[in-house]
Each structure stands twice: as C-alpha cells, then as structure tokens.
Amino acid sequence: MAHAEAHPAAHAEQQQHPIKLYLLVWGLLFVLSAFSYLVDYFGLQGYLRWSLILIFMMLKAGLIVAVFMHMAWERLALTYAILLPPLLVLVFVALMVSESNYVLFTRLAFFGTGP
Amino acid sequence: MSAPIKTPAAETLPRPAGLAGLASDWASDQRTFKNVSWGKAMMWIFLLSDTFVFGCFLLAYMAARMSTTVPWPNPSEVFALEIGGTHMPLILIAIMTFVLISSSGTMAMAVNCGYRRDRRKTAILMLVTALFGATFVGMQAFEWSKLISEGVRPWGNPWGAAQFGSSFFMITGFHGTHVTIGVIFLLIVARKVWRGDYDTERRGFFTSRKGRYEIVEITGLYWHFVDLVWVFIFAFFYLW
Numbered sequence: 001m002a003h004a005e006a007h008p009a010a011h012a013e014q015q016q017h018p019i020k021l022y023l024l025v026w027g028l029l030f031v032l033s034a035f036s037y038l039v040d041y042f043g044l045q046g047y048l049r050w051s052l053i054l055i056f057m058m059l060k061a062g063l064i065v066a067v068f069m070h071m072a073w074e075r076l077a078l079t080y081a082i083l084l085p086p087l088l089v090l091v092f093v094a095l096m097v098s099e100s101n102y103v104l105f106t107r108l109a110f111f112g113t114g115p
Numbered sequence: 116m117s118a119p120i121k122t123p124a125a126e127t128l129p130r131p132a133g134l135a136g137l138a139s140d141w142a143s144d145q146r147t148f149k150n151v152s153w154g155k156a157m158m159w160i161f162l163l164s165d166t167f168v169f170g171c172f173l174l175a176y177m178a179a180r181m182s183t184t185v186p187w188p189n190p191s192e193v194f195a196l197e198i199g200g201t202h203m204p205l206i207l208i209a210i211m212t213f214v215l216i217s218s219s220g221t222m223a224m225a226v227n228c229g230y231r232r233d234r235r236k237t238a239i240l241m242l243v244t245a246l247f248g249a250t251f252v253g254m255q256a257f258e259w260s261k262l263i264s265e266g267v268r269p270w271g272n273p274w275g276a277a278q279f280g281s282s283f284f285m286i287t288g289f290h291g292t293h294v295t296i297g298v299i300f301l302l303i304v305a306r307k308v309w310r311g312d313y314d315t316e317r318r319g320f321f322t323s324r325k326g327r328y329e330i331v332e333i334t335g336l337y338w339h340f341v342d343l344v345w346v347f348i349f350a351f352f353y354l355w
Contacts, residue, residue: 100181
C-alpha cells in the first residue's frame, strides 16, 4: 500500500489524494472566480472580455473535472468515454450560430427593426 | 502413482498503456471500465447525459440572444445590488459562485475522509457541503423574487429582449433544482455515514445491498458536476 500511495495512478481502486492538493485547487478556483468577476467589474468589452471569460471558465472547469472529480487519475477508457462526447455539442453550436444568423436576417428583412 | 506435475498456466500479458490501452479496453472481449465500479461508471454516464441537457439549454439561450433584434438586458446591471450605499454590479452572483466553490472544496475533503474511514469528519464535511448548497438555493430564491418583483416574466421584462426572462428562469431553475436534489442526496448519505452504515456493511433500505464508502465519492461526483454547470452558466449567462 505504501508503494501505491506514492503513485496514485497505480492505486485507482480508491481515489485517495492529499488534502493539500484539494486546498490548492480550492484556492485556485477562488482566484479564477475573482478574476472572472473582475472582468465584469472593470467593464472590459469586446473580444478581450469574451476571451478572458472563456479562458477562466475552461481553467475552472478543467480543475474541477481533473482534480475534484478525479478524472486525471481514471483509466483512459472512462476519461475518453465521458470527455469526448460533449465536444459534439460544438457541432450543434456551429449549426445554431448559422441558424440564428439566418433568423436574425429574416427578422430584420421582414419585420424591420421591431420585435 | 506419483503426484501430478504442475505446469505453470500462461500468465496474462500486461495491458498496453496509452491509446493502445484505450483501444484494447474497448475491445469486445474486455470489461471496459476495469477498476471503475458500476456505481461510479453509471454516475458518470448520467452526468454525461446531464451535460447534454444543460448544453441544450445554453444553446437555446445562445440562439435566442443571437437572433433577437431587441438589445439584450445587461446582466451586470440587472443583477447589481446596493450594499451599504455602494452600487455593486453582479455582486450576488459572485457571492453565489464563491459559496458553491466552497461547497465543492468541502465535498472533496469529505471524499478524502471517507476513504480514510473517518466516519465523523466525513459526515460533518458532507453536512457543511449541504449547508453551503442550501445557502446557494436560498440566495437563488432571493434573486428570483427580486427579479420577479421588478417585473421579469418568462414573456417579457422592462429592460429589453423578452427571451431574457425565459432563458433565465429555465437555466437557473434547472440548475437550482439540481442543487436542491444534491442537498437531499448529501443529507441522506451523510446520515448513513454518521450511523456507520459503511463500517458495519448495513444493507440499504431500497437496494438491500451493502454500502461502501465509495458512495461518498459518487455523491461528490454529482455535487462537483453541479458546481461545474454553474461555472458555465456564470460565464455564458451572467458575464457574457
């Protein structure tokens, strides 16, 4: 067991990781959340705002999934089965962006600028 | 009659690592998730399906916001509060975010204590997590009643695009429901931990199966997922 504790990946029956790591991630999540709040507080606009929001969001999501949900220590078979399918949502996003642009175009063309 | 000769059985080859291992785990003669128990695997698969549910909500919101000809209400102002005479944009949502992140932190530590079979600490940390969750729902209830009193309805609001209300109530409502269910789930498991069900292998009320401390980790997966969804809602609905 002493050997397994040195290599958490080899000891995957139980997800046992040092509390220190959790506290570190907790702190990082706090800092990242504070940063995303400051983006709004300072009223940054445009591409700077959007890219910062997305960066902080992805970092937070990654930390939660990898450490708090232990995905970093799971078998690849599970990791890929869970993390790859949501990427398909991006295809749906692309479809809906195109669709929304079309709806906006028809609304402007046929209803003027009214609701 | 001499004793039969023992011939060594062929040893199984070690499983390949990396991508080759991934492919061979998914091969037809294999039990795909190996050391992952069915309970944990099924929770993950449920969370995957829930990801799609929330993904569709956020997509619907995106489509509504992109296609409306009326300006979208500024969430920074809509969710601002006056605290001690100072105008704080989005402050309530920021506090809710910190509360939920803190609950995730205590949950992660509860999982750790659970696997060390520290019954008392596990139960206390889970109760603290549930308390944070209940605080979050309480603040959401405050937010909802504030917005409703200001005239936000699913079909309109005083500041702009009518879809703002329906997106808001749908997305935060579903998330709040998840938090509420998570709090109930936490309380049930915390009670069982406190009673020592997982030390004495007491059988479950519904399933008649012996419980294990792994249920703390599975509950934790659900709870962290609720936090994870909030990360996306915070980014896309409140900050965007």
